[in-house]
Amino acid sequence: MPETAFSSDMSNISAKKISVSSDDKWDQFAAKKHLAAEVNKTDDPAVALANARHVFGEHGGVNMCIEASATFTVMESETMRRMFAGELGPDRDFFIYSRHFNPTVLNLSRLMAAMEGTEAAYCTASGMSAISSVLLQLCSSGGHLVASHTLYGGTHALLTHFFPRACNITTSFVDIGDHEMVEREIVQGRTKVLFFEAISNPVLGVANVPELCRIAHDKGLTVVVDNTFSPMVLSPARLGADVVVHSVSKYISGGADIIAGAVCGPANLLNSMMDLHQGSLMLLGPTMNPKVAFELSGRLPHLGLRMKEHCHRALVYATRMKKLGLKVIYPGLEDHPEHALLKSIAHKDYGYGGIMCVDMGTEEKANKLMNLLQNCSQFGFMAVSLGYYETLMSCSGSSTSSEMNEGEKALAGISPGLVRMSIGYSGTLEHKWGQFEKALAQMS
Numbered sequence: 001m002p003e004t005a006f007s008s009d010m011s012n013i014s015a016k017k018i019s020v021s022s023d024d025k026w027d028q029f030a031a032k033k034h035l036a037a038e039v040n041k042t043d044d045p046a047v048a049l050a051n052a053r054h055v056f057g058e059h060g061g062v063n064m065c066i067e068a069s070a071t072f073t074v075m076e077s078e079t080m081r082r083m084f085a086g087e088l089g090p091d092r093d094f095f096i097y098s099r100h101f102n103p104t105v106l107n108l109s110r111l112m113a114a115m116e117g118t119e120a121a122y123c124t125a126s127g128m129s130a131i132s133s134v135l136l137q138l139c140s141s142g143g144h145l146v147a148s149h150t151l152y153g154g155t156h157a158l159l160t161h162f163f164p165r166a167c168n169i170t171t172s173f174v175d176i177g178d179h180e181m182v183e184r185e186i187v188q189g190r191t192k193v194l195f196f197e198a199i200s201n202p203v204l205g206v207a208n209v210p211e212l213c214r215i216a217h218d219k220g221l222t223v224v225v226d227n228t229f230s231p232m233v234l235s236p237a238r239l240g241a242d243v244v245v246h247s248v249s250k251y252i253s254g255g256a257d258i259i260a261g262a263v264c265g266p267a268n269l270l271n272s273m274m275d276l277h278q279g280s281l282m283l284l285g286p287t288m289n290p291k292v293a294f295e296l297s298g299r300l301p302h303l304g305l306r307m308k309e310h311c312h313r314a315l316v317y318a319t320r321m322k323k324l325g326l327k328v329i330y331p332g333l334e335d336h337p338e339h340a341l342l343k344s345i346a347h348k349d350y351g352y353g354g355i356m357c358v359d360m361g362t363e364e365k366a367n368k369l370m371n372l373l374q375n376c377s378q379f380g381f382m383a384v385s386l387g388y389y390e391t392l393m394s395c396s397g398s399s400t401s402s403e404m405n406e407g408e409k410a411l412a413g414i415s416p417g418l419v420r421m422s423i424g425y426s427g428t429l430e431h432k433w434g435q436f437e438k439a440l441a442q443m444s
Contacts, residue, residue: 006091006120006267006274044347045115045232046304052114055107066294067103072096084276100274100282104290108297112246112262115231115300117238121264122273122281123293127228127247128154129286130261134243137273137280138222139192141168146185146221148196149173150203150412153403155226159195160408173411176200176207177338179215186219194221198236199229199342199353202396202420203413204329206338209345213240229386232307233350234342242266251354251387254299254306258292304350309425310387311351313432317423318356320433324440329357355386357396360417365443366395370419372439379435386422391432396420 043051055064072095074080079088080096088094090101098105105123113121124130135158139145147159163169172185176196185191194216196207209225216223217240224243225236231251236244243265249258263270263281273281311332318330331342332352342352360366370393373379380391384400394400396418397409404412426432 006270043117045235048114048117049111049300052111064104064107064294064297066290068290070098098290099285099287102290105288105293108293109262111297111300112264116227116244116264117235118244118264119267120270121262122270123248123288124261124263124281124286125288126259126286127245127249127261128158130245130263131155131226132158133273133280133284133286134224134245134263135193135195136167137269139169143169144187144191145169145171145193145195146182146191147171147173148176148200148207149408150176150200150205151197152201153401156408157403176212177205179211182212183215186221188219191219191221193224195224197226197229198234199331201229202357202401202418204331204353204355204357206331206342208341209236209239209241229355230353232304233311233346233353235347237264239345243269248296250385251307251310252300252303253296254303254387254389256385256388258295260288260292260296306425307350307354310354310423313425313429314354314356314423315351316429317433317436321358327359329359354423356421356423358419358421359415360419361415363395363398363416366417366419369439369443370395372442373436376442377435377439379432379439380421380424388422389424389426391424392422394420
């Protein structure tokens with residue numbers, strides 16, 4: 001695909017077909033790069049989203065149109081040749097085929113780039129497709145990654161089993177909070193990527209993004225951060241990360257009705273991922289449906305409001321549960337080991353995340369609590385995933401982290417009785433708290 005498919009000012013580029021040469025265009029972007037970087041470091045994500053270009057519908061509608069076409073026509077045969085030669089591309093509103101680029105999906109990508117403060121973004125069919133595509137682009141056969149040992153189970157399985165078998169790519173897992181260990185596991189000349197979650201799934205450890213980026217960049221590594229648990233709360237790219245990935249299915253969607261992902265990062269990386277011959281996104285084809293992109297574009301503007309309520313209720317519930325004597329894990333509590341760290345790197349006013357954990361000690365007690373919370377008091381639902389307006393609960397060790405063996409779970413701090421709760425915002429706070437107390441009273 002053309003090298004100018006993504007620009008370094010992607011969130012604000014004009015939709016008009018322009019006639020300046022590719023070299024001139026890149027010179028213009030280069031001149032603005034420093035200023036753009038300074039803006040990205042200071043912008044509140046909600047402000048960045050509000051400042052992104054608004055795309056109107058074909059007939060002046062306040063909402064953009066859904067471009068459902070799989071293929072696109074040209075007015076002159078020479079235009080198609082120039083598009084395949086890389087002379088014309090989506091940055092000038094020229095499209096070939098929706099597996100490559102689609103206008104509706106590209107608009108969502110611009111919004112994601114604005115929110116995360118990156119030059120570009122590409123939206124995919126799932127979070128796992130986003131993670132696998134970016135890592136396959138950055139690592140070749142024989143390559144090596146350093147990754148946190150506390151990861152979503154699917155990601156852990158990808159790195160532990162699939163990559164070594166299918167791609168000859170190996171991973172050293174580390175305690176991401178032990179910076180000496182991180183540095184020690186980097187193999188000079190072979191390690192290509194440092195990968196971790198900004199807030200880890202499910203034990204809610206907080207990564208020191210600035211310091212980890214310093215360590216990785218000193219060794220020439222690319223830093224890839226999964227920010228699924230903390231959109232709006234944290235902006236890893238503004239803290240130094242090179243690439244940010246999302247399972248958009250979670251908080252960004254908010255409705256538990258969409259599967260989607262996103263890769264946010266430098267324009268040159270995204271362009272390489274869309275290369276006709278060597279691009280992981282281009283050749284593996286994890287294409288987002290434009291109808292899904294349209295839905296998500298309408299949900300991003302109120303993500304900030306939703307996150308504030310998720311986070312507010314999580315903090316209130318975690319505080320009250322702790323006072324009741326429950327073993328609670330939540331980075332908003334002052335006794336959490338990374339509370340001060342998160343407070344220092346998080347955006348103000350968004351809180352500390354909408355996920356909390358209660359450790360019931362055994363799987364039997366965890367299952368009993370969840371059964372009472374769902375079937376006796378209607379506090380929430382026993383379901384995986386997160387970011388829904390209802391509270392979702394799961395016993396992590398036997399569900400979303402079940403891909404890990406017992407030793408790996410112990411190393412990650414995942415006890416058999418750990419209940420992960422994605423706190424929703426339906427009903428009033430006090431009404432839902434009453435439902436929790438009702439269920440807890442029946443535990444004895």
